[in-house]
Amino acid sequence: EVECRYMNGVGAVSGGAVLVVFQDVTHLEHASQMRRDFVANVSHELRTPLTALMGFIETLRGPARDDVSARERFLQIMMDEANRMNRLVGDLLSLNRVESEERIRPREQLELTALLQSTLNNLRPLAEASSVVLTLNAPDGPVSLTGDSDQLRQVFTNLIENAIKYGGSGGSVEVRVLSSDRDTAMRGPAVRVQIIDKGPGIDATHLPRLTERFYRADSHRSRELGGTGLGLAIVKHIINRHRGRLRVESELGKGAVFTVILPR
Ligand code: ADP
Numbered sequence: 001e002v003e004c005r006y007m008n009g010v011g012a013v014s015g016g017a018v019l020v021v022f023q024d025v026t027h028l029e030h031a032s033q034m035r036r037d038f039v040a041n042v043s044h045e046l047r048t049p050l051t052a053l054m055g056f057i058e059t060l061r062g063p064a065r066d067d068v069s070a071r072e073r074f075l076q077i078m079m080d081e082a083n084r085m086n087r088l089v090g091d092l093l094s095l096n097r098v099e100s101e102e103r104i105r106p107r108e109q110l111e112l113t114a115l116l117q118s119t120l121n122n123l124r125p126l127a128e129a130s131s132v133v134l135t136l137n138a139p140d141g142p143v144s145l146t147g148d149s150d151q152l153r154q155v156f157t158n159l160i161e162n163a164i165k166y167g168g169s170g171g172s173v174e175v176r177v178l179s180s181d182r183d184t185a186m187r188g189p190a191v192r193v194q195i196i197d198k199g200p201g202i203d204a205t206h207l208p209r210l211t212e213r214f215y216r217a218d219s220h221r222s223r224e225l226g227g228t229g230l231g232l233a234i235v236k237h238i239i240n241r242h243r244g245r246l247r248v249e250s251e252l253g254k255g256a257v258f259t260v261i262l263p264r
Helices: 026-061 068-100 112-129 149-167 219-224 231-241
Strands: 007-014 017-024 108-111 133-137 144-147 172-183 188-197 245-250 256-263
Touching: 026 068, 068 231, 108 112, 108 149, 112 133, 112 149, 112 172, 112 188, 144 149, 149 172, 149 188, 149 231, 149 256, 231 245
Parallel strands: 133 172
Antiparallel strands: 007 017, 108 144, 172 188, 188 256, 245 256
16 A cells, blocks of 8 residues: 655746656655654663663762672673673664665675584574574585675574574574475575574564564563664565565464575
């Protein structure tokens, strides 16, 4: 449905004829609204840890000045808040970079199974800290692909990290690779990478908005786990750049399956 609320009429007279140009500016209005929302969101996300930092500085200057044990505790909280701001700025920069590169098709030749294996190895300490078992199921031979290895590594890192974080401690996360010469979604050779967790899952009402910047299905849990709300937005843009697709299937109480489909 296209809504045309704002119309600019420009009339010009030339040699007796009248030229009228109508420009639909609805999409411009929409883009500028989105930009305003984004700035408001970023400001809010930065201000929350900043307010906490300012509060603790005041406390350390005043009431907790001579309390050594309180000072240590507060400094740790301040470090955590500073880290949160640092992660947010890092994710904002990543998002900015992938958005600006979206039209440029990546050309690097890479082998997907090795890339996934090393991504999983990097995430093992995080998984072990939550007693989560990580497994990789991939075809025996190499799975070759054209892409941007750093960006694809970021996609899989974000998705596997989410599966570990939200999947709950003591669970399992499986990464499955399926390669096909004729993928139904891509209508040609493609590879599917599925990240499967057995956690609490995501309610169907949240699924369509999950890749929006700062959208969180469970806001409290995301913040508690140090999430920025930008991970899936970054994932979406990188997959778009690779002309691929992201599919999310989930049911409350039954875990979640995130499928990345990439053309080969
Ligand atoms: P965040 O930094 O909050 O994790 P993301 O963009 O990575 O942001 O994810 C958006 C939201 O999607 C999360 O806040 C969380 O509510 C939900 N989510 C993502 N992955 C999972 C998962 N595997 N299981 C349950 N919920 C998930």
